[in-house]
Amino acid sequence: MRNINPYIPQTGSIPPYFSGRNNELKLFETRIQTAKEGGNIGHLAIIGGWGIGKTSLLKELKTIAAENKCESKLVVCPEIKDSNEFSEFIIGKVISPTERIKIKSVNIMGSGGEIDREVPHKHPQVRLVDALSEKWNNIKEETKLYALMVDDIDKLLSAENALTTLRSTFIELSMEYECRYMLIVTGAEDLFDRFAEYGMTEPLTRFFEPIILRRLNKEETRAAILKPLEKTSIEFENEVVDKIVNISEGHPYYIQLLCHRIYERTVDKAIDKADMRVYEDSFEDAINDISVTRFNKIYPKSEIEKTILEILSVSDEPLSHAEIAVEGLKRNIKSSSIGKPLRRLLDKKLVKQMEIGDKKGKYKIFDNFFNEYVRLKDQLQTF
Ligand SMILES: Nc1ncnc2c1ncn2[C@@H]1O[C@H](COP(=O)(O)OP(=O)(O)OP(=O)(O)O)[C@@H](O)[C@H]1O
Ligand SMILES: [Mg+2]
Known part of the structure; x- marks a missing residue:
């Protein structure tokens, strides 16, 4: 091998x-079935942290769409300045160059073909509706649904009117032209x-059904670790697998x-089973990688915030405000100076409060991986 x-x-x-996500996949199948049978089309928003x-998941949904004989297109949203640019972008992605010849509305403003000077320039949203409705007319004999998948839609938030244009376009396509487009x-x-921040909360919130992605559970995490090894001659010791499950907390x-990193070091050492020694070295590699790409950027600049993180990182248990203050005093921080920086750390989501059980209300670093970064950072090569 x-x-x-x-x-x-x-x-x-x-x-x-691809591990877990069974509920999400099932929900999508159900929505697709309903839509294919002529029922309501529900638009979906998959939301979750970095x-x-x-x-x-979006790529998996694309596979499911294909298995259900539905057409689909996955586009990654670029930085966009306004709804005009957005309409151009979607038309460019959804309508292929050969289709452009067939679809008249695309040619009016030069997105393909020649500019017809007799026809007055149309509003971009009108062009988007025209192009997509014509496209639907061309494909409706072969498919019952077209799933348009837009990854990283956050980039549209600051683009003037882009999200509201998207929403009204898809409502119009369905109500006026009976097109079967599903937006994911x-x-x-x-x-x-953030919809609220940009003053477009109600209609958009109701337009999209949210699918909130959380971390994988322990069983799903184990599968994500072990299944890929089946095709190789490398194994991970049980203790190593347990460590990955605990430290990753199911973050894919x-x-x-x-x-x-563990796999890489195991091969380098010419051994066939990763043990805890390999794990320890690989863990440092992984923390180094993620320091550069993420953790160094989110690590606070304020000395008191740093000290609070350090206090939390070396404690085995979550700590109360008073317990942090006691540790702070040992490091020359007045008790009264703890409150504000602690609140800032909460706001930045670098620290969280326990929600249930006897430790309810106590503070902890937001995840184990970042906790280890704080604990080890002085030893790291890249810090
Ligand atoms: N269900 C899963 N099972 C196993 N690995 C997964 C799963 N989902 C994602 N991954 C892996 O986790 C990593 C992150 O996944 P992905 O890029 O899809 O996340 P994302 O939420 O889109 O990230 P970003 O916030 O950067 O856009 C990738 O290496 C991917 O292969
Ligand atoms: Mg992504």
Whole structure:
């Protein structure tokens, strides 16, 4: 067997084994079935934090759409300045160059073909509706649904009117032209809150059904670790697998990154089973990688905030405000100076409060991986 590293720690990559997400996949199947049978078309918004698996899920949904004989297109949203640019972008992506010859409305403003000077320039939204409705007319004999998938829709938030244009376009396409388009978008976990920030909360919130992506559970995490090894001659010791499960807390990116590094070191050492020594070294590699790409950027500049993080990182248990203050005093920080920086750390989501049980209300660093970064950062090569 060849030892090609099966793990891919890259955002947007197709994972070696797609683990979990059963409820999300099932929900999509149901929505597709309903739409195919002529029922209501529900538009979906997959939301979740960085690296949680939004793009990977979108790619899985594309496969399901194909299995259901539905046409689909996955586009990654670029930085866009307004709704005009957005309409151009969607038309450019959805309508292929050969279709452009057939679809008259695309040619009016020069997105393809010649400019017809007799026809007055149409509003971009009108052009988008025209182009997509003509497209639907061309394909409706062969398909019952067209799923348009837009990854990273957050980039549209600051683009003037782009999101509201998107919404009204799809409502018009369905109501006026009886087109069967389903829109599936992905966005950060605060997408719906940010709709409000841009003054477009109600209609957009109701337009999209949210699918919130969370971390994988323990069983799904184990599968994500172990399944890719089946095609290789490398094994991970049980203790190593347990460590990955605990430290990653089911975060898909951490799982891929850590497994990739462990696999790499195991092959380098010419052994066939990763043990805890390999794990320790690989863990440092992984923390180094993620420091450069993410953690160094989110690590606070304020000395008191740093000290609070350090206090929390070396504690085995979550700490109360008073307990942090006691530790702070040992480091020459007055008790009264703890409150504000602690609140800022909460706001930045670098620290969280326990929600249930006897530790309710106590503070903890937001995840184990970042906790280890704070604890080890002085030893790291890249810090
Ligand atoms: N269900 C899964 N099972 C196993 N690995 C996964 C799963 N989902 C995602 N991954 C892996 O996790 C990493 C991050 O996934 P992905 O890029 O899809 O996340 P994302 O939420 O789109 O990230 P970003 O916020 O950067 O856009 C990738 O390496 C991917 O292969
Ligand atoms: Mg992504």
